[in-house]
Amino acid sequence: MDAQTSLVLVLMGSDSDYVVMQETGNTLEWFGVKYKMLIASAHKTPVETVEYIRTYEDEGVEVFICGAGMAAHLAGVVASYTLMPVIGVPLDSTVSPLSGIDAMLSTLQMPGGIPVATMAIGKAGAKNAAIFAVQILAKKHSHLQLRLQEYRDKLRNDLIRSQEKISCTPRVTETLG
Numbered sequence: 328m329d330a331q332t333s334l335v336l337v338l339m340g341s342d343s344d345y346v347v348m349q350e351t352g353n354t355l356e357w358f359g360v361k362y363k364m365l366i367a368s369a370h371k372t373p374v375e376t377v378e379y380i381r382t383y384e385d386e387g388v389e390v391f392i393c394g395a396g397m398a399a400h401l402a403g404v405v406a407s408y409t410l411m412p413v414i415g416v417p418l419d420s421t422v423s424p425l426s427g428i429d430a431m432l433s434t435l436q437m438p439g440g441i442p443v444a445t446m447a448i449g450k451a452g453a454k455n456a457a458i459f460a461v462q463i464l465a466k467k468h469s470h471l472q473l474r475l476q477e478y479r480d481k482l483r484n485d486l487i488r489s490q491e492k493i494s495c496t497p498r499v500t501e502t503l504g
Contacts, residue, residue, distance in 0.1 A: 328421045334468070335362040335460050336383045339378070340395035343368055344418055348394045350450045351416070354457035360464065363388075369400040376401070378400065380408045385497070390460040393443075394453060396420035399430035402443045412463050414456045415443045 335355060348364065354467035363383060367376040380391070391409060393402035394416035402415030406494045427448035430494045435445045444459060446452030446494035458478070 332361045333363040333383065333386070333388055334360055334464055335353050335378065335390045335392060336388045337362055337364040338367040338379065338394070338401060339364070340366070340368050340399075340401050340418075344394050344396065347418055347450050347453050348416070350453035351392055351457045353392070354454050355460070358457070358461045358471060358478070360457075360461060365394075367401065369395070369404040370398070371402070376404060377408055380405055384409055384411060384473070390414065390463050392416065392456045392460060394418050394456075395434075396427065396430045397423045397433075399433035402434050402445075403437055403441065406437065406441045406443050412460075414459055415445045416452045416456045417445065417448045419449055431500075467503045 337348060337351050337355075339345060346363075351374075352362065365379055367379055367415055369376060380381070389411055391402075391405050391411055391413045393405050393413060395401040396418040397420045399415070399417055402413050405482050406413040415432045415434035417427050419427035423429055431445070431448050434443055446455045446459070458475075461471050461475060465475055
């Protein structure tokens with residue numbers, strides 16, 4: 328995706344985060360939302376991170392999604408440099424014994440006035456971050472409202488089909504005495 332047409336900038340703290348954050352990309356692609364995905368560290372590349380924020384904001388990015396593990400300050404740093412919505416995805420880290428709880432608390436506990444919408448830890452959070460971004464964008468880009476409805480209908484229909492499979496499964500109904 329090229330920066331000039333991207334509506335969402337997805338940032339992740341390291342390349343190991345891609346395994347989870349590709350869920351964000353896949354979901355944005357399903358909705359037809361153009362995005363750019365980059366590695367940016369609040370701690371290791373702070374100057375470049377701020378440059379990314381400024382550059383992509385100037386080129387039309389409307390929502391930032393940030394995935395990071397452990398100290399997870401990426402979303403907070405991004406939120407401090409932009410007026411656009413920032414969505415944080417806490418990630419589990421193989422080097423942290425806290426299973427993503429540390430990242431969740433770092434992303435969640437923002438000072439008043441610098442909000443970050445925080446999703447669940449891991450792939451579910453990465454997916455929901457994309458959907459939440461689409462909901463934000465749908466206010467301005469009305470075609471996304473239709474895609475959101477299609478998505479909800481798909482979830483509903485998939486669940487109904489699952490229920491029909493279970494309903495057709497023979498069951499033992501008598502108890503053994």
